[in-house]
Amino acid sequence: MISAYTGTQVRAAEEPLMAAGLGDVLMHRAAHGLAKAVVHELKSHRDRLNGASVVVLVGTGNNGGDGLYAASFLAARGMRTTAVLTGNAAHPAGLAAFERAGGRVHRLTEAALPGLAAEAAGADVVIDAVLGTGAKGGLRENAADLVRAITDKDRQGVVVACDLPSGVDADTGAAVAPVLPADLTVTFGGAKAGLLADPGADHAGRVLIVPIGIDEHLPQPSLRRLEDADIARLLPHPARRAQKYSRGVLGVVAGSEDYPGAAVLACRGALAAGVGMVRYLGPPSVAHLVRLSCPEVVCSTGTVAENRVQAWLVGSGMGPRDHEQLTRAREAIASDLPVVADAGALPALPAMLAPHVVLTPHAGELASLFQRLGHGEDREAVEAGTLGAVRHAAERTGATVLLKGATTLVSAPWGTTFSQADGTAWLATAGSGDVLAGVIGALLAQTGSDVGRFSKAGIAADGRWAAIAALGTALHGRAGRAASEAVSGGPITAGRIADALPEIWGKVSMLSNSGAWKRNSHSQPLR
Numbered sequence: 001m002i003s004a005y006t007g008t009q010v011r012a013a014e015e016p017l018m019a020a021g022l023g024d025v026l027m028h029r030a031a032h033g034l035a036k037a038v039v040h041e042l043k044s045h046r047d048r049l050n051g052a053s054v055v056v057l058v059g060t061g062n063n064g065g066d067g068l069y070a071a072s073f074l075a076a077r078g079m080r081t082t083a084v085l086t087g088n089a090a091h092p093a094g095l096a097a098f099e100r101a102g103g104r105v106h107r108l109t110e111a112a113l114p115g116l117a118a119e120a121a122g123a124d125v126v127i128d129a130v131l132g133t134g135a136k137g138g139l140r141e142n143a144a145d146l147v148r149a150i151t152d153k154d155r156q157g158v159v160v161a162c163d164l165p166s167g168v169d170a171d172t173g174a175a176v177a178p179v180l181p182a183d184l185t186v187t188f189g190g191a192k193a194g195l196l197a198d199p200g201a202d203h204a205g206r207v208l209i210v211p212i213g214i215d216e217h218l219p220q221p222s223l224r225r226l227e228d229a230d231i232a233r234l235l236p237h238p239a240r241r242a243q244k245y246s247r248g249v250l251g252v253v254a255g256s257e258d259y260p261g262a263a264v265l266a267c268r269g270a271l272a273a274g275v276g277m278v279r280y281l282g283p284p285s286v287a288h289l290v291r292l293s294c295p296e297v298v299c300s301t302g303t304v305a306e307n308r309v310q311a312w313l314v315g316s317g318m319g320p321r322d323h324e325q326l327t328r329a330r331e332a333i334a335s336d337l338p339v340v341a342d343a344g345a346l347p348a349l350p351a352m353l354a355p356h357v358v359l360t361p362h363a364g365e366l367a368s369l370f371q372r373l374g375h376g377e378d379r380e381a382v383e384a385g386t387l388g389a390v391r392h393a394a395e396r397t398g399a400t401v402l403l404k405g406a407t408t409l410v411s412a413p414w415g416t417t418f419s420q421a422d423g424t425a426w427l428a429t430a431g432s433g434d435v436l437a438g439v440i441g442a443l444l445a446q447t448g449s450d451v452g453r454f455s456k457a458g459i460a461a462d463g464r465w466a467a468i469a470a471l472g473t474a475l476h477g478r479a480g481r482a483a484s485e486a487v488s489g490g491p492i493t494a495g496r497i498a499d500a501l502p503e504i505w506g507k508v509s510m511l512s513n514s515g516a517w518k519r520n521s522h523s524q525p526l527r
Contacts, residue, residue, distance in 0.1 A: 001224055001225065001226060001227060001229075001230045001457075001458070002191055002196070002209075002224065002225035002227060003190060003191065003218075003221035003223075003224055004190065004191040004192060004193045004195070004196050004221055004222060004223040004224070004225070004419070005189075005190045005191070005192065005193060005218060005219075005221055005222050005223075006170060006171040006192070006193055006222045007132075007133030007134060007170035007171055007192060007194075008171065009190075009218065009219055009222065010133060010170075010188075010189050010190055010192070010214070010218070011133065011134065012217075012219075013189065013190075013214040013217035013218045013219075014026060014189070014214055014217075015217075016217055017213065017214065017217075024093070025213075026188075026212050026213070026214070027062065027065055027066060027069060027094075028069060029188075029210070029211075029212040029213065030066045030163075030188040030189075030210060030212050031065075031066050031067075031068075031069030031070040031072075031073065031094075032069075032070070032073065033186060033188065033208075033210030033211075033212070034066060034067070034070040034127070034160070034162055034186045034210070035070040035071075035073040035074055037160060037184060037186045037208055037210075038054065038070065038074060038125050038127065038160055039074070039077070041125065041158050041160065041183070041184060042124060042125060045124070045157070045158065046124065049077055049078060049079060050077075050078035050079070051078065051079070051080060052079045052080070052124045052125070053079070053080045053081075053082075053122070053123040053124045053125070053157075054071060054074050054075075054079050054080065054081045054082070054123060054124065054125045054126075054127065055081075055082045055083075055084060055116075055119060055120040055123040055125070055126050055127070056068065056070070056071045056081065056082070056083050056084070056126075056127040056129055057084050057086060057120070057126065057127065057128050057129060057130050057143075057146070057147075057166075057180075058083050058084060058085050058086060058087075058090050058095075058129055058130065059086055059087060059090075059129060059130035059131055059132070059135075059143075059166070060086075060087035060088070060089045060090060060091075061091070061131075061132055061134070061135075062091065062132060063129050063130065063131060063132030063133075063135075063162055063163055064085075064087075064090055064091050064094065064129050064130065065090075065091030065093070065094035066094075066129055066162050066163065066188070067083075067094075067127050067128075067129025067162045068083060068090065068091055068094030068095055068097065068098045068129070069094045069097055069098070070127065070129075070162070071083060071098055071101075071103055071127065072094075072097040072098040072100070072101040072103060073101075075098070075101035075102050075103045076101050081098070081101070081102075081103040081104070082103065082104045082105075082106065082119060082123075083095070083098055083103055083104070083105045083106070084106050084107075084108055084116050084120070084146070085105065085106070085107045085108060086108045086130055086142065086143040086146065087143070108142045108143065108146060109142070110142060110145075113142060113145060113146055113149060114149065116146065117146055117149035117150050117153065118153065120146075120150050121150050121153035121154065121155045121156065122155075122156050122157075123156070123157050124156070124157040124158075125157050125158055125159075125160060126150070126155075126157065126158075126159045126160070126180070127160050127161075127162055128159060128160070128161045128162060128165055128166050128180050128182060129162035129163075130143055130166040131164075131166035131167065132162075132163055132164075133163060133164065133170040133192060135166070136169070137176060138166075138167040138175075138176025138177065138178075138179075139166055139167055139176075139178060139179075143166075144178055147166070147167075147178045147179070147180045148178045150180060151178065151180060151181070158183040158184065159180055159181065159182045159183050159184075159205075160182060160183065160184050160185075160186060161180075161182035161184070161185040161186070161203075161204065161205075162186060163185075163186070163187050163188055163192070164185060164187060164192050164194060164195055164200070164204070165179050165180060165181070165182045165185060165200075165203040165204060166179065166180065167179035167180075167203075168194050168195070168199075168200040168203055168204070169194050169200065170192040170193065170194045170195075171192075171193055171194055171222070172193070172194055172197065172200075172385055172387050172388055173193070173194035173195070173196070173197030173198060173199060173200030173201065173385070173386065173387050174194070174199070174200070174384060174385045174388075175199045175200055175202070175203060175384075179203045180203075181202070181203045181205070182203060182204055182205040183205040183206070184205050184206045184207075184208060185204040185205060185206070185207050185208070186208045186210055187207060187208070187209055187210070188209075188210050188212050189209075189210075189211070189212045189214045189215075189218070190209065190214075190215075190218055190221075191207060191209050191223075193222045193223040193387065194387075195207050196223055196225060196407065196419040196421070197223070197386050197387035197407060197409060197419060198383070198386045198405055198406060198407045199383070199384065199386075201406070201407045201421065202406070222417070223387075223417050223418070223419050224416075224417070224418050224419070224470075225418065225419050225420060225421075226418065226420065226467075226470050226471060226474050228508060228511050230457055231471060231474055231475070231508050232508050232509060232511060233453070233456065233457045234447070234453060234454070234457055234467065234468075234471050235471070235505065235508065235509060236248075236274060236443070236446040236447050236450070236453075237509070238274075242276075243276070244276035244277045245276060245277070246276065247274070247275065247276030247277075247446060248275045248276050248277075248310045248311070248442070248445030248446040249275070249276060249277045249278075249279060249308065249309045249310050249445060250270050250275045250277070250278050250279070250309060250310070250311050250312070250313060250441045250442055250444075250445040251278075251279045251280075251281065251304070251307055251309035251311070251312045251313070251332065252266055252267055252270065252278055252279065252280045252281070252282075252297075252312075252313045252314075252438075252441070253281050253282065253304070253312065253313070253314040253315075253318075253325055253328040253329050253332055254266045254267075254280075254282065254313060254314065254315065254316035254317050254318065254325075254342070254344075254434070254437075255282050255283070255286040255289075255290075255316065255317045255318070255325075256282075256283065256286065256317055256318050256319055256322045256325060256344075257283060257285065257286070258317075258319060259316075259317030259318075259319075260283075260285065260286040260289050260317070261289075261317070261431060261434075262316040262317020262318075262344075262431065262434045263280065263282055263286050263289070263290055263316065263317055263434075264289060264290055264293045264294065265316070265431045265434035265435050265438065265494050265495065265498065266313055266316045266317075266342075266434045266435070266437050266438040266441070267280060267290055267293075267294045267297050267438060268293070268294060268435065268438065268495065268498040269434065269435035269436065269437065269438025269439045269441075269442070269476075269497075269498050269501070270313065270438035270439065270441050270442040271294060271296055271297070271438075271442075271498075272438075272439070272498045272499070272501035272502055273438065273439040273442035273443060273472070273475065273501060273505075274442060274446060274505065275441075275442035275445050275446060276445075276446075277298060278294070278296070278297045278298065279297075279298050279299075279300045279307050279309055280297050280298070280299045280300065281300055281301075281302075281304070281307065281328055282299075282325060283324075283325075287299040303328075303331065304328050304331035304332050304335060305331065305335070309337065309445065310337065310338070310444075310445040310446075310448065310449075311337055311338040311339065311340070311441055311444035311445035311448060312332035312333075312335065312337055312338070312339045312340075312441070313339070313340050313342070313437055313438060313440075313441035314328070314329035314332050314333065314339060314340075314341050314342070314344075314345045314348070315329060315341050315342035315343060315344040315345025315346070315348075315437070316342040316343075316344060316433070316434040316437050316438075317344060317434065318342075318344030318345065319344060320347050322344075325344075326345075326347060326348045327348075329341070329344075329345045329348040330348045330350075333345070333348065333349065333350070333353070333357060334350075336354075336356075337356075338356040338357075338358075338444040338445070338448040338465070339356065339357045339358065339444075340358045340360060340437050340440045340441045340444060340469075341357055341358065341359050341360070341399075342360050342433065342434070342437045343360070343361055343362075343365045343433075346359075346361070346365065346368065346369055346372070349397070352397065352398045353397050353398045353399035354398060354399065355398065355399065355400050355412055355413055355462065355465050355466075356400070356444075356448065356465050357399040357400065358399065358400045358401075358402060358440060358444070358465060358468075358469050359393070359397065359399050359400070359401045359402065360402045360404060360433065360436065360437055360440070360469075361393075361401070361402075361403065361404065362403070362404040362405065362433070363379050363382040363383045363386070363389075363403065363404075363405065364379045366382050366389060366390075366393055366401075366403055367379040367381070367382050369393065369397075370382075370389075370392075370393070370396075373396055373397075375392075375396070377389060377392075382403075383405075386403055386405060386407070386409055387409060387417070389403065390402075390403040390409040390410070390411045390417070391411045391415065391417065393411070394411040394412060394413045395413055397413070398413050399413065400412050400413070400465040400466050400469060402440075402469045402473065404433060404436070406421065406425070407419055407420070407421045408420050408421070408473045408477070410466045410469045410470045410473065411466065412462065412463055412465065412466040414462065416459075416460070416462070416463035416466050416467075417466070418466055418467065418469070418470035418473075420470055420473040420474050420477060421477070422473070422474045422476075422477030422478045422481065423476070423477030423478070423480045423481055424477075424480050424481045424484045426480060426483075426484045426490075426491050426492050427476075427477065427480040427492075427497070429491070429492065429493060429494055430494065431493070431494030431495070432476075432480070432494045432497060434494065435476065435494050435497050435498050436472060436473065436476045438498075439472040439475055439476050439501065440468065440469055440472035440473075442472075443468045443471055443472050444465075444468055447464075447468060448464075448465075448468065451464065454467055475501060475504060475505065475508075476497065476501075478504045478508075479497050479498075479500040479501045479504045480492060480497045480500070482500045482503065482504055483496040483497055483499065483500040486500070
């Protein structure tokens with residue numbers, strides 16, 4: 001499991017070592033890891049390291065020191081290194097080491113800016129080491145102008161961010177323009193939460209974690225991401241004497257005369273995610289379509305209370321005029337059973353919910369929910385600070401909230417938060433969210449009461465609802481990616497996502513059984 005921390009948490013973890021006089025050791029470990037990552041990037045793009053050009057953008061603090069020491073290691077290996085000092089000062093020891101290694105130093109002035117921007121744009125590697133985890137407010141003055149000038153040019157090489165891209169908030173992922181988009185971010189001691197949340201993740205590229213020896217001082221993470229091993233541990237598997245009822249029964253209240261396909265896709269997602277039975281409640285015409293498309297689904301009648309299930313899925317494809325379906329959604333939410341509530345159920349929500357209710361909005365739907373609750377956040381504000389928005393929504397509603405996006409975030413009301421980015425941009429297609437709701441509903445029905453499964457994975461009982469939603473998100477994303485890869489990276493439909501789910505499930509299970517997933521996640525990029 002990837003654990004991510006705020007900048008404050010990482011700096012606090014460094015304090016005992018700093019107090020013991022090991023500050024230089026930490027900086028050298030970080031710089032050495034950064035230099036190794038740059039060498040790896042160069043080897044993947046060119047035959048020879050000797051003569052490669054590296055430009056490091058240097059800030060006034062320790063982040064700049066990391067960059068200078070890393071550049072000095074690279075200069076010692078025969079690379080042409082240039083440091084651009086963006087402020088009035090630089091880390092003294094790092095600058096001295098860089099100059100001893102033969103690096104060239106330029107101070108950023110308005111007059112020198114065009115030439116330095118051109119040099120950076122033409123370099124094999126640009127290292128962004130301007131702002132670190134403690135910085136707030138983004139780049140200013142000449143440094144901001146330099147980054148704008150570099151991004152306006154056709155760059156030849158790769159950009160490597162030192163700890164995080166300058167302008168990205170380490171704690172929240174909020175970004176203050178301009179930000180130089182990185183191909184790779186090399187982050188030290190632990191992943192920063194802001195790198196695993198949009199819009200920070202938009203600028204981070206791949207993320208590589210370099211251990212520097214502070215692990216024992218780190219607290220509980222601010223953010224987590226499930227990997228292969230975690231998914232394999234959490235996946236439910238039927239016991240030898242299992243039967244359909246013991247494998248979980250999911251009730252589905254979805255679809256309408258306007259959007260009948262949503263019910264079909266939700267049911268298909270649930271069936272593909274291993275639930276023992278699906279019971280559907282909805283308009284007769286929609287039930288007929290469900291029977292034709294998914295003969296395994298039991299189309300029921302009567303009230304929610306009259307249908308015995310272990311969990312409910314409500315809201316997919318429902319509108320504000322679907323009064324009977326909204327009534328059923330309210331009854332399901334009031335049943336005290338686990339519920340995944342898709343966007344159409346939002347009008348049916350009471351003022352306060354419970355953590356076993358999982359809401360699944362995208363940014364626009366979350367903004368609508370905020371406005372309904374009397375808060376002013378619009379879609380732009382949600383997208384500019386997704387991590388803060390999803391946590392605020394969970395705290396305000398009492399529910400577990402899943403905010404869909406390129407990086408999907410899941411937050412419990414008391415702060416347990418997951419980040420998943422397993423998919424492909426082709427997942428942005430009509431009906432994809434209905435399949436996701438079906439997958440999460442199926443997992444709620446199968447694993448919601450299995451507290452032991454989550455405690456063995458290091459997840460507290462009260463965080464299991466967020467973990468189940470993150471698990472469903474990971475499966476859905478991987479299925480979408482597999483479906484796209486099956487057509488050479490091309491577009492997919494929501495039905496294809498459901499079709500790919502069982503194979504993805506099986507592959508992850510096989511990885512678990514073979515032990516192939518037992519690797520050191522810190523040695524590999526996250527994406």
